[in-house]
Amino acid sequence: MTHSSDVSSSAFSFMGFFAGSMDPRTGQYGLSITLPTLMGNDLAGPNLECSLAFSSLNTRDSGYGHGWNLNLSQYTPHNRILALSTGETFKVTGSGYQPEIAEKKLDTFHFYDLGRAPGAENRPGFYKVVHKSGLVELLQLIDGDVAGRTALPVELQSMYGRKLALRYQIFPGQLILKAVADEAGRQLLDVVRQNDELTFTFWPGEAETATYRLLLRRSDRRVERVTLPSDDGAGWDIHYETFDTLPGHLYVQYVRGPSGAVETLNHSGEHRDLRFPGDPSGRPPLRRVTSHQLAPGGGQPAVLTRYRYPGGYNFLGYGAQGLSYQEDGLDNLYRVREAYRYSSVSTVEEGATHAKAGTVLRTISRTYNRFHLLVEEVTQQGQNVYTQATDYAADEQLPFSAQPAYFQMPAKVTRRWYVDGVVGEYFEESETSAYDPYGNLVETVAADGSRTTYEWYPAEGLVGHCPPDP
Known part of the structure; x- marks a missing residue:
């Protein structure tokens, strides 16, 4: 379940990307499915909040379907990338027992390499993440991932000392979660991966047991349906599109939700693509959303939102003076020393389709700085x-x-x-x-x-x- 993305940027640490909607900052559509919260030890904690998230920039099947991942913290020593369950991703830039993380400014967590710890705490192959909230995650290096050894959480400990234990399984070439249990040995979650199906069974063996199913299709094992534990088998149907210039990338084209609402998306053509800095950068441009339509169903009118990205500047740093894209896990725009701005414009239209303009109801222009912070919004x-x-x-x-x-x-x-x-x-x-x-x-x-x-x-x-x- 190695965290994999073709792009490193702190822009993705902002919550809009993980809300199951279009992110105007990056131009990407992310889909997130919230699963039940696991509460062990007779509700004394710690709690494990589970969610599955899709990113068009994740080009692998990390065990949960192509482009999908589970929100568990993980550390990959071969590239020194620390991905937290909060959605934040950092490059570990230092060494030693508590290595430096250059892009971590606020002291919201501490990261420890227990293989370099002094005295009795020395445990080679183990890492620890201590969050400001008091939650402690113990990560252990586990073999079995084709991308290299991955440290995954094997124990969660609350500020009061209560614990949850996590176990993993190997599905050809990938490490994925197998089970979660509390201190009394009560199993809270069981995960089963087959070639064409992935199931999450919460509270197995209990009267309130619930199973969520992900159906995997085609040779790349993309998630085409997520089924809820309901009598009518309600769920999400998902269709994707691909582009010849971007092998491995899936872009969501169609989503039908449990309520019958339908979302459809169009992505940019080559002249409006998301370009990397550098001339040439050596990387093909990525696609971004140019129109998004929501048809709620139930006789309600569809609403279409169009997106423009003026000036060609973007969250990757395209057009920044002297900047060439580097694949080192650090945010490229943080290297820029000038005042850099990029923007997006979203226009809500009534009576429109992807190919036909409608009546403009509202326009929102957003401008961001080189730290991906929203500096101006005009509605x-x-x-x-x-x-x-x-x-x-x-x-x-x-x-x-x-x-x-x-x-x-x-x-x-x-x-x-x-x-x-x-x-x-x-x-x-x-x-x-x-x-x-x-x-x-x-x-x-x-x-x-x-x-x-x-x-x-x-x-x-x-x-x-x-x-x-x-």
Whole structure:
């Protein structure tokens, strides 16, 4: 179940990509299916939130179907990529017991190589991820993946010391989850992979057992149906399209959901493709969504949204001065030292099809900086316009290494409402925020001028101010 993607970018760490919808930042359509949360030890935790996600940039069958993966943390030593269950991906750039991760600014987790740990904790082949929430993941190197040895979580421990155990199976060339059990030995999940089917059975042997099925089709074992544990066998039907210039890439073309709603998508032609920086970069351009139609069913009208990407600039850094794309697991745009912008425009149309224009209902223009942060969003409906401009703690004149830990936090948000064509008449308000070096909010000034301050104390407490954390 090795995490595999042709592209490394922090743009994918933003939640829009994992919401089962079109992401205007990257131009990619991601499909995510949320499975039941596993709650072991008589609900004392820890909890394991399971979801399956599809990415058109994942060119492998990682055990869950072509382009699909389960949201488990994993570390691959051969390329030093750490993929967390939160959806974030990092390149481990340092060495030693607690190696440096250059692109990790906020101290939201710690990563340890237990093979380099001192004393009794030394365990070659094991790694540990300690999250700010208190969750601890113990990862173990397991043989069997064709892409190289992979460290996968074999134990989850809550801040209160309660544990879940995870076991794996090898399906030709791939490591996939087999079972999850709690401390009492109660099995919470059983996973079975066959050539044409993958099943997730929750609480096997119990009265409330539920089985989700993924049907795998064609030679590349793509997921064409996901069946829910319902009496009527409801589920999702999924169709994909492929392009000769992009072997291994699947792009979602059609999705029919359990309620009968249908989504259809068109992707860019060559003149509007997602290009890599460098001249030439040596890589064929990727496709991105140019139109997305949702037909809810039940007699409701279909809604079509078109997407444009002005200027050719994109989240890969195309057009940035002196930038050539590097496949080293780091974000290429973080190497840029100039003020770089890329944008997308989405237009919602009524009475339209993919090939036929309709009546424009609303247009949203979004602009992002080189850190993939949304700096401006302009929404227009008729003559009415709403803009939101955001200044961040980042200093775009400095390299990524010199940015403060909280550089992605909004420092000032300015909102404006006006009527297009009416000069000098508008309503505007703004609010500001300040943070400490750990990213904790320390002050806000609201639009009405009211100021709120926050004080944070170390976990060991501060005499006369705050008791120690129990």
